Amino acid sequence: MSYASQVKTELLQAENDACCEMSLSRGMLLFGRECAPAAISILTENGEIAAAYAKAARLFCGHTPEIHVSESGNFKVVINDRADTDAILGEVLPAGMNGRRQLAIGPIDKDCCRAAFVRGAFLASGTVTDPDKEYHLEFSCPSNRLAAELKELIGAFGIEMKQTRRGGANIVYLKKSGDIEDLLLRMGATETSMMLMGSKMFKDVRNTVNRRVNFENANIARSIAAAGKQYHAIETIEKYGGLGQLTPELRELAELRLENPDLSAGEIRKLLKDPLTLSGVNHRFKKLIQIAEDLQDEHK
Template identity: 25%
Template sequence: MSFASEVKKELATIEVEECCLRAELHQVIRLRAEVSLDNKNFKLTISTTNLKIARRILYLLKTLYNSEVLMLKKERTSLDKKSLYYLVVEEKGLEILRDLELIDENYNLVSTTGSDFLKKDCCKASLVRASFLMKGSINDPRTNNYHLEITLNNLEEANQIQKILSPLGIESKTIARKKGLVLYIKKAENIGDFLGFIGATNSRFAFEDYRIKKDLSNYVNRIMNCDVANEQKAMNSARNQLEDIELIEKNLGFLNITPRLMNAIILRTTYPEDSLSQLSEKSEETVGKYISKSGLSHCFKDLKEIASKIKK
């Protein structure tokens, strides 16, 4: 089961107050229902590919309105297509639409969310939760990219969700695609806060656990790569220093080399693979005096200049 499916599985079983159930069903119908007039009655048809979400919608309709709901399953032949579940309400459609403030006195569908559903934070969370359940997705946190998105019908719906999320510090953006207007969240910490806000507590813990492990692994890899690069750089420097020393010895000898440079030569030839820091630590016991890393660096630069003159 994908991580997105695990999140929706948790959300489909969450227990909330009746006011929040109404807010959730309001958003479900707004985003996913087809409303038609049948024998002077409003017929509601809600579709989903997720059986657990279908059962959640059935629970909402039964709990709030004790409505008769016909649940149908349609198999789709394409290999990559999931079964489609339809929930059909043939009676009480008008009652449900009116109670959820989805229709006005002239029987026109309302395009804005009723103020009753925006008064309480718990109901706001239910609106966002329903949006994610019906039209949302989230990348597996074990992949390279953090990404959560909800496909909405229009900019007004996207703005409404952004107004709910923004005071919580959850940054979101929108982009137009063929399937509709997409509201998306990219920052890992914002995705974690989003999951917590809509009630997916276990999924949030799992997300944060995966994120911490991945970030730690990336950090360790960067440190290891940095160490390897530094070690390779130190080895290359040591090799070049030994080549300079060998060139000086063959052409000039060491008779006219100053004691300062001679100490550096002794340290390098004694410990050919050590870094400057390691040579500095061993300097007192090897040449009888402490030489700092910086001092050794200056010595080898002077030796390099002598070697360069020989090459000319």
């Protein structure tokens, strides 16, 4: 079963208030494959959705349409009896200014019913990608107008959908994990939403840990390389005239480095008699390296 199908299975189990049943059914019928006087239909890989769609149709036409299974294993519900389609469209489609029914969502009064409508629309036309691969949730809407109205409806929940056209379809979609979590929660997929939050938290934590480990490894490598260079410079100074030629401050630092070859500059700093900033310590190490290079040049 696809990830989207698993999410839809959870959505089908969400409880409806009595007032929401009509909105949920309207959402499914409006956002199915066809919603016109000639035919009202859906094609889905999920048998439970086909059953829910048939139940939604019964709410408006009084009897349950048949569910057909295709050879490829997809489920299809088609209502093409004109009396049935008229009965359904008369309830599902809102009347326009001229009194004629139009393919539109129209106003929905209550928040709970809006959420139920969106759930129905998602069951019929939505998909969501496995968050381990990508954050993506979308509705493939039957018309540009339905897409715009759905975007507005979901916008009332504070969730800003994006709208586009792809291959002749009107797509309304989300890419941000936070928005996807919010919408799944609104639609009633609490478990999926929580798991998504968990997976995002896990990813965030994992990325931070990786970044920190890489950062620290790089720092340690740099610090070891620097200590090695300083140690080598001080050996060169010893070789050509000894540490006695150094100023007392430089000599103190050189001796500390020879005694502690594996300490970082920051750790060496703490061993100094008089306090000094880290950049001061690094500056003195630079001087030692310069002196060693000059001595080396002289003795070539």
